Amino acid sequence: MGIKEILKSELKHARELRYLEINFKPELCQGVWQCYEVCPVGKWQPNYESRKVLLLDEPTCIACGACVLQCPQGAISLEI
Amino acid sequence: MATVFMKWLETRPGSFERGIKILTLGRIERVRKQIAREFVQPGYNVLDIGCGTGQLTILMAACGAQVTAIDVSGRMLEEAQANIEVTDLVERITLHQLDVTQLGQALEGEKYDLITCSLVLSELRPETRAFTLRTARTLLKPTGRLIIVDEVVPEGLVRRVLYWLVRAPLALLTWLVTRTSTNPLQTLDSLIKDAGLTQTLCEDYLGGSLLLLGVGQTPISVPDQNTLADYPRLEHRVTLKTILLDFASYLFRIIPPYTKVKTGLYRIGNPGLHSAVLVTGNYDLTVRRLVKQIDRKLDCWLVVADSHGINVWCAAGGGHFTAEAVISAMNTCGIDQVVDHHALILPQLCANGVDGWKVRRETGWGVHWGPIRASDIPDYLAAGRKKTEGMRHVRFQLPSRLEMTTVMLVFYGLFAALLGIIFWRPFVWTILALMIVISYIYGAALPWIPGRDGLEKGAALSMLTILGLWTWSFGWERLPPLNLFNWSLGLGFLAFFIGAEFQGMSPQMRGEQSNWIVEGLVGLAVLLLYGAGRVLFGGG
Numbered sequence: 211m212g213i214k215e216i217l218k219s220e221l222k223h224a225r226e227l228r229y230l231e232i233n234f235k236p237e238l239c240q241g242v243w244q245c246y247e248v249c250p251v252g253k254w255q256p257n258y259e260s261r262k263v264l265l266l267d268e269p270t271c272i273a274c275g276a277c278v279l280q281c282p283q284g285a286i287s288l289e290i
Numbered sequence: 291m292a293t294v295f296m297k298w299l300e301t302r303p304g305s306f307e308r309g310i311k312i313l314t315l316g317r318i319e320r321v322r323k324q325i326a327r328e329f330v331q332p333g334y335n336v337l338d339i340g341c342g343t344g345q346l347t348i349l350m351a352a353c354g355a356q357v358t359a360i361d362v363s364g365r366m367l368e369e370a371q372a373n374i375e376v377t378d379l380v381e382r383i384t385l386h387q388l389d390v391t392q393l394g395q396a397l398e399g400e401k402y403d404l405i406t407c408s409l410v411l412s413e414l415r416p417e418t419r420a421f422t423l424r425t426a427r428t429l430l431k432p433t434g435r436l437i438i439v440d441e442v443v444p445e446g447l448v449r450r451v452l453y454w455l456v457r458a459p460l461a462l463l464t465w466l467v468t469r470t471s472t473n474p475l476q477t478l479d480s481l482i483k484d485a486g487l488t489q490t491l492c493e494d495y496l497g498g499s500l501l502l503l504g505v506g507q508t509p510i511s512v513p514d515q516n517t518l519a520d521y522p523r524l525e526h527r528v529t530l531k532t533i534l535l536d537f538a539s540y541l542f543r544i545i546p547p548y549t550k551v552k553t554g555l556y557r558i559g560n561p562g563l564h565s566a567v568l569v570t571g572n573y574d575l576t577v578r579r580l581v582k583q584i585d586r587k588l589d590c591w592l593v594v595a596d597s598h599g600i601n602v603w604c605a606a607g608g609g610h611f612t613a614e615a616v617i618s619a620m621n622t623c624g625i626d627q628v629v630d631h632h633a634l635i636l637p638q639l640c641a642n643g644v645d646g647w648k649v650r651r652e653t654g655w656g657v658h659w660g661p662i663r664a665s666d667i668p669d670y671l672a673a674g675r676k677k678t679e680g681m682r683h684v685r686f687q688l689p690s691r692l693e694m695t696t697v698m699l700v701f702y703g704l705f706a707a708l709l710g711i712i713f714w715r716p717f718v719w720t721i722l723a724l725m726i727v728i729s730y731i732y733g734a735a736l737p738w739i740p741g742r743d744g745l746e747k748g749a750a751l752s753m754l755t756i757l758g759l760w761t762w763s764f765g766w767e768r769l770p771p772l773n774l775f776n777w778s779l780g781l782g783f784l785a786f787f788i789g790a791e792f793q794g795m796s797p798q799m800r801g802e803q804s805n806w807i808v809e810g811l812v813g814l815a816v817l818l819l820y821g822a823g824r825v826l827f828g829g830g
Contacts, residue, residue, distance in 0.1 A: 224803035228743075247659045247677075248641035250684040250797070269742075272798050274607065276641035 230273040230288040234265045238285035245277035245286060253277075317495050318409075318439075321502055322346045325406060325437055328632040328656045329504070330355045334403040337429060339390060339422070340410035344370030344383075351382040355404070358397070360388040390418060394425045401431045403630075408439040412474050419475075423485035433563050435630060436487065436505040441474045444499050453499055478503065490564040491631075492674035504631075506564055520624070523557040524577070524592065526585040532578070539575045543697040548599035549574035555623035559589035563630045566590040566671055568660065569619070570637060571597025571611050583664035588671065591629065595619035606643025613648035620653045635660045635675070638682065684797045688734065694795040695733030699726060702791065724781060728755060729788050736792070743798065744805055748789020755785035772827035776820065783816045 232253065241261035246254040251270040254263050254277065277286050322345060330336065332354030341347045341359035343366060351357045361367050367385050374383050388396050390410070405426050411419050426436050444453050457474075475481075482489055482505055491504030539549070551572045558581060570580055572594050584590070595615045597605035605611035616636070634655040636644060639662055646657040661670045661681035670677060706725055710718030732739065732751050741747035756778050763769045769777065790809050794802040 220803070221807060224807065227802075228804050244646065247682075248638055250639060250662060250682065252679070252683055274642040279643070280641055280646050282647055 226290055227273065229290045231290070232265060232271055232277070233287045233289045235285045236262050236265075238283045239263055240283055242282055244280040244282065248276040248280050250274065250276070317500060319345075321439055321495065321500070322349055322408070324656060325408075325439070325502075326350050326353050327650075327654065329404055329435060329437060329630070331403075331630070331632075335401065335431075337397070337400075337402045337405045337426075339393070339405065339407045339426070340413075341370055341385070342366055342409075344373045344385075346406060346408055347383055348374060348377055348379060350404075350406070351379040352377070356382055358384045358386065358400070358402075360386045360390075360393070360396075362387070362389045390414065390422045390425070393422070394428065397429060400429060401434070402429055403431055403434050405430060405434070405436045406439075407436065409441070411438065411478075412441045420481055420484060423481055423487065427485050427487055430506075433630060434506070435490075435564065438478075438501070438503040438505060440478075440501055440503075441499060442478065442494075442501045443474050444494075449499075474499075475501075494674060494676070504564065521555045521557050521591075521628070523559075524581045524585070525558075526578075526582045535574070535578075540693070540696065541700045543575075544701055550599040551577045551594050553594050553596050553619055553623075555625055555628075556592045556594060558585055558592055561589045561591045561628075563628070565629065566635060567593060567625060567629060567631075567633065568635045568667070569593045569595055569616060569640075571595060571600065571602045571605050571640070573597060573599050573601050573605075576601050580664045580667075584667050587668045590671075591625060593619050593623055593625060593634075602637045603639040603642070606640040609643060611640055611643050613645040613652075616644055616649050617652050620649075620655065632656055633658060633675075638662050638677075639684075686736075686797050691733045691736055691796075692730065695729050695792070698788075698792060698795050699729050702788075721780075721784075725784060725788070728781075728785050729792075732785075732788060732792060736796075739789075744790040744793025744796075744802070745808055747793075748786040751789040752782045752786040756782045772823060775823045775827065779816050779820055779823070783813060786812060 239262040241256070241258075241263065243256045243263060245263055246256050251272055253266050253268065253271050255266055257264050273288055275288060278288055325346065326349035330350045330353040334353075334355040336350050336355045336357045338347045338350065338357055338359040341361045344359060347357050347359040347370065359370065361370070364387055367387055370385060374380060374385075386396065407422070407426065411422065414422065423436075430436060444450055478501070479489070482503075487505045489503055490506050491502075493502045494500065495502070535549075551574050553572050566588070568580075568590055570576055570592065576597075577592075577594060580592070593616075595611070596619065597611035597615065600608070600610050602611060620634070632655040634649070634653070635658050636646070636649075638659045641659060646659070649655065649657050658675050659677075660675075661667060661677055662684055663681070666677075666681045670681060703722060703725065707718065707722060710721050714721065728751070732747075736747070739747045740750050759778060759781055760774070763774050787809055790805040793805060
């Protein structure tokens with residue numbers, strides 16, 4: 211891969227980072243609460259009745275990726 | 291509130307397990323797994339008091355322990371026997387039909403590493419409870435541990451009201467069917483103390499109505515002194531050296547090389563067998579700041595894992611602090627030899643890089659995400675590894691903002707000074723002074739500057755700076771048009787650059803790299819305007 215391609219992919223990556231948003235599939239959630247345990251900005255709230263976590267509608271997400279990595283069900287992803 | 295139904299369920303062992311699972315919202319299953327994972331080690335001699343249908347017994351035997359399980363109900367034991375026979379653990383489990391009051395005589399002379407007492411105490415009369423705990427104490431090895439899982443009346447008025455509201459109908463129903471009831475525990479603390487035991491761990495579930503307690507015979511059991519000497523003690527001290535180090539790391543935070551701490555196991559205070567195990571990265575400043583917050587407040591073990599000399603959050607985000615680093619540190623540091631539990635506390639902010647499930651799988655330790663700030667660790671541990679909402683959230687308050695402003699200023703200040711000396715020697719001090727003033731104002735006023743990210747806030751800061759410049763020029767010392775134009779361009783860009791770059795110093799780092807592209811483009815535009823200005827205003 212030439213320098214040009216590397217630069218291009220880096221630019222693309224940087225641009226994408228800016229617009230990342232959480233994509234949550236509640237049907238996969240098993241109520242493990244790991245996302246709630248690790249989120250540093252309070253985007254997740256456990257709902258003990260439905261046994262599924264709630265994704266709060268607040269613009270606080272910093273796209274750190276902690277919830278994505280810790281969800282054992284793969285119910286969370288960061289997408290543009 | 292689970293146990294109120296148990297009397298009824300016990301009359302029908304077949305549905306007992308299902309009933310308990312429903313009543314504890316499935317919690318009991320996870321609590322059992324946690325006990326097996328964190329407190330059982332291969333070769334342990336374990337006593338399970340009130341084994342019921344043997345679920346916990348089987349889990350513990352599967353971890354390599356030799357388990358003696360007792361229950362008063364013959365039908366329950368039949369069910370347990372059937373459950374055990376379908377596993378390959380028959381050799382590791384001995385069942386006895388015993389009442390807790392017969393425990394002492396029946397098992398006299400036996401000593402156990404671990405005794406579990408799950409959903410038993412609340413079914414007993416108060417005097418029998420005390421007797422059970424005293425007997426358990428005589429059956430524990432000196433370093434052994436008693437784990438109690440039981441129903442309690444939660445603390446706090448709201449929780450209590452909720453609890454009784456849910457419990458009352460269940461209790462009535464149970465009483466109608468079986469003419470018995472259970473007594474949730476209220477006075478565990480004094481019971482434990484009276485039995486000559488010390489509580490070392492406490493966790494609660496289900497709105498505080500289900501409690502897991504770890505109880506030991508002695509307050510702190512210290513391993514062999516020779517072994518201890520292998521693990522250096524970290525202390526918080528203030529000496530000339532630490533002051534200079536703090537000062538240097540304050541100023542040159544983001545300029546390599548980063549000072550590293552040797553990875554491995556360290557002592558903080560006088561940790562013992564039951565003490566908490568914390569993990570952190572190997573950046574010198576991280577370790578010193580952590581120790582400063584917890585030394586003299588806690589006795590605990592600290593595992594320093596390789597984070598390439600970078601702070602926990604950045605290292606995890608950048609792929610330098612990983613599950614592999616934690617696993618490797620855990621496997622090589624010798625922590626298994628000095629504690630009797632398997633509960634690991636990782637910093638919450640490494641969760642974006644350290645895969646907790648991989649650590650759980652490969653070390654067999656339970657992973658708990660600690661608080662964000664080290665200063666919250668003592669409260670977090672005292673509350674039984676419970677985080678308040680405040681402990682979970684990253685804040686970027688004034689002291690942190692000013693600190694990061696300084697860190698950024700030193701880095702870019704050196705660049706600016708170099709450029710200034712080469713190109714604009716007469717103005718170098720003015721430029722540096724303005725840079726410092728703009729940066730600190732920005733750092734202090736960050737939350738109130740409009741814009742949702744560094745670029746927008748930088749643009750706003752740029753406008754404010756130019757406005758300030760013009761006010762000064764028209765109000766105090768009028769500049770020639772070309773000079774005013776050039777200063778506006780220069781300072782405007784400087785302010786924009788500071789605003790955009792400060793994003794990388796803040797928790798809101800996302801997309802920070804793309805700021806560089808915009809900064810470059812804006813820089814080019816400014817250069818073009820600078821050229822255009824010369825033409826417009828006729829040379830200069």
